[in-house]
Amino acid sequence: MSLETVRVTRYVTPLREGGSLPGIVEADDLGTYVCKFRGAGQGLRVLVAEVIVTGLCRALDIPTPEQVVLDLDPEIARYEADEEVQDLLNVSAGLNLGIDFLAGAFGYDAAYQPDPSLAGRILWLDALIANVDRSWRNPNMLLWNGALYVIDHGASLYFHHVWPGGGGDPARYAAQPFDTSEHVLRAFAAEALAQNDDLAARLDDAVLEKVLADVPDEWLEPVPGYDTPESLRERYVAFLRARLDGGRPWLPAAEPAQGA
Numbered sequence: 167m168s169l170e171t172v173r174v175t176r177y178v179t180p181l182r183e184g185g186s187l188p189g190i191v192e193a194d195d196l197g198t199y200v201c202k203f204r205g206a207g208q209g210l211r212v213l214v215a216e217v218i219v220t221g222l223c224r225a226l227d228i229p230t231p232e233q234v235v236l237d238l239d240p241e242i243a244r245y246e247a248d249e250e251v252q253d254l255l256n257v258s259a260g261l262n263l264g265i266d267f268l269a270g271a272f273g274y275d276a277a278y279q280p281d282p283s284l285a286g287r288i289l290w291l292d293a294l295i296a297n298v299d300r301s302w303r304n305p306n307m308l309l310w311n312g313a314l315y316v317i318d319h320g321a322s323l324y325f326h327h328v329w330p331g332g333g334g335d336p337a338r339y340a341a342q343p344f345d346t347s348e349h350v351l352r353a354f355a356a357e358a359l360a361q362n363d364d365l366a367a368r369l370d371d372a373v374l375e376k377v378l379a380d381v382p383d384e385w386l387e388p389v390p391g392y393d394t395p396e397s398l399r400e401r402y403v404a405f406l407r408a409r410l411d412g413g414r415p416w417l418p419a420a421e422p423a424q425g426a
Contacts, residue, residue: 221377286357340412
């Protein structure tokens with residue numbers, strides 16, 4: 167594991183978005199982080215998806231906040247008046263995910279004109295990882311210091327949620343199309359297609375293995391036939407490899423020209 171591990175020193179405030187109740191925390195490296203808790207309802211696989219997709223973003227030159235592993239002592243819960251927060255802290259003892267808090271960032275809106283190449287890369291990556299959570303209702307993008315950042319990758323890589331039932335099928339995932347009808351960047355499908363071969367070439371086995379190495383062992387929950395962290399890492403690589411090598415029927419289709 168290559169992500170730095172730091173110790174949580176203070177719970178600051180909850181971010182009441184969705185059902186996971188992430189929170190702002192401070193750590194002993196003097197950093198401020200959005201903490202995604204291991205004890206939240208979505209489970210550890212959401213944290214795994216966050217780490218994997220962040221690594222893919224780096225390989226594709228897509229800005230996304232830096233990450234650390236947050237070591238949480240449940241003693242911190244003693245100082246919280248909110249019982250819901252107390253409960254979450256108590257069940258999240260140990261290693262949690264910290265995402266650099268981009269103070270002063272603004273939410274993405276239609277007035278912003280993204281760089282077409284970057285927008286195409288984001289759309290291409292979302293299609294690869296089957297990210298269903300980048301619509302106008304919830305763009306999951308921030309503008310910070312003049313740059314566009316993508317955030318909240320936990321809804322990606324849906325395939326691992328069926329693994330407890332038997333491991334899943336990489337070929338089935340490889341053939342799954344991606345619906346761009348509600349994607350906030352669907353207008354940049356042509357830019358995604360133009361970069362397709364280059365982006366796929368960047369994600370070779372060495373890159374995928376390096377990305378998976380960032381995932382802490384204890385977040386990789388055993389499933390039938392894959393009961394060690396290393397075998398699970400290999401399983402993730404197999405699914406992503408199948409998606410990249412299977413003819414790519416998931417590629418977004420370019421929108422027809424105006425008036426066509």
